[in-house]
Amino acid sequence: MKYLTPLVAITLLSACAIGPDFKRPIAEIPDSFMFAPSSTGQQVLDTAWWRQFNDPQLDLYVEEAVLNNRNLAIALANVNAAEGELAVARSAFFPSIGYQANVTRGRSAAERLAGGQQVTKNYQLLGNVNWEIDLWGGLRRQSESANAQLEASKQARRGVLLSLAGSTVQTYLQLLGLDQQLRIAQNTLNSYQKTIELFELQFKYGVVARITLEQVRSQYQQAEANIPPIEKSHCQHRKCTVDSIRT
Template identity: 30%
Template sequence: MPIRNHASIVAAVSLFAAGCSFQPKYERPATSVAATYPSSGIYATQPVAEPGRSAGGLAAADIGWREFFSDPRLARIIELALINNRDLRVAMLNVAQVRAQYQIVRAQLFPSITASAAEDVTRTPKDLSFFNQTISREYTVGLNASWEIDFWGRIRSLKDQALEQYFSTAEARKAAEISLVSQVAAQYLTMLAVDDLLKVTEGTLKTAQASYELTELQFANGTGSELDLRQAQTILEQASANLHAEARARAQAENALVLLVGTPLPDDLPPGRTLDAQDLLADIPAGLPSDLLTRRPDIMEAEASLLAANANIGAARAAFFPSVVLTGSAGTASLTLGGLFKPGSAAWAFTPQITLPIFQGGQNVANLDFAHIQKNIQIASYQKSIQTAFRDVADGLAARSTYDAQIAALERNTFAEQRAFDLSTLRYKSGVDSYLSVLTAQTNLYAAQQSLINARAARLTNLVGLYVALGGGWLQHTGEAPRPADADTDYRAMRALKGASPQAAPQG
């Protein structure tokens, strides 16, 4: 049969089989969470928009982190981290690696064609040769082709699996960037909180030093007791120890921030804001839990992994059926180099091969069972990622609704402790009370100041966490078009290539 007839039959069969696939129909698993977030009890009181600083009803995923954070110093540090952080760089390289793996698998759908040229030299013993020709040569030049016809969709299923793995890795890289923005902001806020704690401790130490010198003078003059002196010394030494501990914590907090940024902090950073002046957007709407399915990259990563496992079942099922491989070659052959391209030197070969699995010791059955188990694992992981996201948002909403009232109470408590300390000091100097009342009042004031600073830092950190939990942190500016999950994060390059089309996902 002529080659073109073979090709026609193969083309017809391949077209007929193109729609054959054993992949199960994908249905998104149940979310297993409530349809809405909690809204009663402590959840009922949520912050309202502040003048000039409002989310304007925009979802977190639509708000750029430059608009969410108002501190220019923090914004610059985040930008440096997105350029230099090594973990984010590894996440981006993982995307490139999986993209290459996808392209390798996809290439199996197409024929493999190679060109070859060969010289075959053979020596035959003289007793076995004809006409005493012990050396014979054969020259060939031609094309070789091999193609596995994907009748049952095995290769297409593997291609789909590789593509979904690529999407999963891309979403993981997106989650890594969002997490980096959150971690840098949280660490920056921690540094500011330690700065405030240092100021409070320095003030307490200064006051304690003055009190100690006064009691020491009174003790030397015989008008004060050693008990008062030692009580004054206790708070002095405690404040001194705290100052050293907080100075150490400040240095370590900056070291942690430098590690996240991936480069030493430059000297030309813009001026920053204090902890009290961190005006973060506090009125971002929560939306619905179903919104998280398309706004949280960790959920989208889990679903892509589930789709990859679903496609792998199709490949495992197709392994039970015959595989068809077409192999052929066409070219010229001659006993002499000069005769390769003379008339009559054409040569071709066509070798179709069908392989049918008969007995493999249960390997195919085990592979199919393995594929089903993998899918079930991914279903559970997907549902758990949704439940985790729901909890993240619910915890953030519970904290957002209570921190303002807590901080207001702590501010009133700090004011009261300050007045108590001032009055106790006056009464002690007037000889009405012992130094123990001053010591107690100063200890309570110091603790109240620390609690207020820690609560302010926790409130801000929670707002950052809630912004990220709702899917924010991917956009740089509000209103810009969302970037693909595998987009570059080098903002210097992005500024240089402003207006260029983003990197596209592999086509399949």
């Protein structure tokens, strides 16, 4: 057949689409890490896993971090924006209906020539329907792209949330460890103080030599010198906890 009829041509064109259909690439991903416990699953990460520590103070820190963290707020805004773009892309598949109403008030030409005072009102209502047929598949591709962007935004927000909770929990646990170290260092210092008092009495009555007393005093000074670095690290970790909540 030398020439195609317009109907056949339209039918052939309607079967065309812009670009091939998207196919997810095959990637070999293991079900779990090599040394991960068998009971660890994806559902554990999707829950408030930090509550397993049964620490109300830690729960407050994580909740405050989720509410006030700027990066998480940006990620949530990106998700909302992607949802809006997907809604706009999908709305193109449906017809759009518009209308316009006008009211005019005045005297006709005949009334003005006759000198009449009668005022008339004219009402006008206009409607329109617009529907773009997805002949080339462009609208479908836009919808698929918007849906992929939405899923990517959701995963990005989930990644920010996991990173935020993990860093907050890690910093808090390090802070607890420093609290314990500080208590041990202070208790050690107090013990050396009592030891010095005991050796001073023994030296006073000639039970021990001065060198023994000075050795005990040296141990006390060493224990005293260990406290400031721990206090400094404690303050830094506490500051890091606050920064991780607000950053």
